[in-house]
Amino acid sequence: MLLCICTTSAADGLLSGTPIGSSPSVDYSNNASATTTKNLPADAFDGNLNTFFASYDRSYTWVGLDLGSPHIITRVGWSPRNDGLGPGRMVLGVFEGANQSDFSDALPIYLNDQQGVIGQMDYADVSCSLGFRYVRYIGPNDARCNIAELAFYGHRGNGDSTQLYRPTNLPCVVIHTKDMQLPYDKVNYIESYVQIISPDNSVLKDTAGLRLRGNASTNFPKKPYRLKFNTKHKVLGSPANAKNWTLINNYGDKTLMRNIVAFHVSEVMEMPYTPFCRAVDVLVNGEYKGCYQLSDKIEVKKGRVSIDEMEPTDLVGSALSGGYLWEIDGYAYLEPQPYYSPYGMPITLHSPKDDQIVPTQRTYFENYFRALEDKVYKASATNTEWRSYIDFMTFGRYFLTNEMCGNPDVFWSCYMYKKRDDQKAYFGPVWDFDIAFDNDDRQYPEANHTQFIFGGASNADGFARHIAFADQRSRDELTELWHRGRNRGISAEELTAFVDSVAQALDASQHLNFLRWPILSQRVHQNPVALGSYAAEVDRLKQFLTMRVSWMDNKLGYTWHPFNNTDANETVIRDNEGYRIYDMHGRMIYEGDELPSLPQGIYIIQHHNQTEKIIR
């Protein structure tokens, strides 16, 4: 007798049940007229590879079985419809299991990324320990769910959720909308049930509203979404406990990581708050939608922009002074009540919101911004009043992060905030790098530009220029912040290594993403070039980062030198080595045996093989 060591139990037979599915299509005759032959759900379970199920609707359609009681599925099988399109119509087909008859609680159990073979069954093992009463196959986009045969294998049982399926190594966001409605605008939320499966098999489950979000990105076929959970959650280890989350589509960004890299730069540059984000796979109503970024919504909240949130009753004194969160916003004209500053900057108030802010607060904000803007535009070597209105540390970090990333949107959309009892305006968080890193045909190639990107024509460029180059102190402080960043991880080597690590983590997901959206050889959005492969897009990103670090060094008149290059093994103090003093541009301004008296400023002093920064 043969001993069989199998991962599936002996009871894992072919399962039978009641065939269920979307409304079927009818066959058409050779002269394109409808016949009475329907392609029913039962046709996918009749053991005949020449009969098939096909749905009436083109997408989000499915066929499956009601097993009568929960079963743990250990294997699925399929065969394509026997016609020219059949094999290709299997790519990105998704298998799901559920315990609600409307599949609202469905979880994926397998995603197929291969073409089918006519006249043959293909099989895949399923690794999901949870039992399901209802199982189904959802055809990919525009395939009318054409399929000749389906097979589910398994055994009866409720199982448990110790092992769940994800299409790739990334967390998976599984969304089912009520009656399979799809979000259609940025106002109306569609009632949904959302499950986010983590790599550790934990699942966040809640009802949520789903709507579109974004501006230019809303028009792409791969839609960006806003999720609003019924209750607050920390998602995938996020700092914030919040209801509102964004799913960024990264359609025009074929590296799928421009925002991830930019947020990394923001963190290295020590922005006080960088939005949380995680790359995820997204499924909506059983259809694979691609690799997205689940990210914070920019809002006033602990763990996000953590300032006082104003109440409508905050009308005097300290309470009236903040917090406020606003955006210099090229799309402000689309908002219900935008504010245009005296110098013509369009501003969207985010907290309190444009259309909710009480008049006293709106007046306070407008007066405040008018005063701030006026001081900035009057900035000069002798007029530094603007410094009592602008937090230069966040301005400089914001500016340098965006310039390092080559973001043409930098002052087209620029978040700022004001704290309670603090007159200064703070910059940040950074946001939206879709067309950064040389992904804008209007700017391409960035290497040919001799000016900072914000020297362009967008809303707040003049405003930013006045702050960045108000005087020598501003220029020195920018260089000083750049110097800090260079010592903390802004280098060609470290940034390209970071990109490589992200590319590795995204590899399985990018493969599926570009099966779903085959645009690698096509210029979309503002793409200056289309390189035909994911690897080539990632290489181009790395080349940009390498170029940009030196470009920034040159532009800031900066030569890299470490804050502290003390060699732990260096024990001999060579007294005769003397002093070398560098200014913040990396220029050596003194070499000699005595430490000279220095004018006010920031210097790097090398002495006895030790380097230190001093402020005089």
Ligand code: CA
């Ligand atoms: Ca059949």
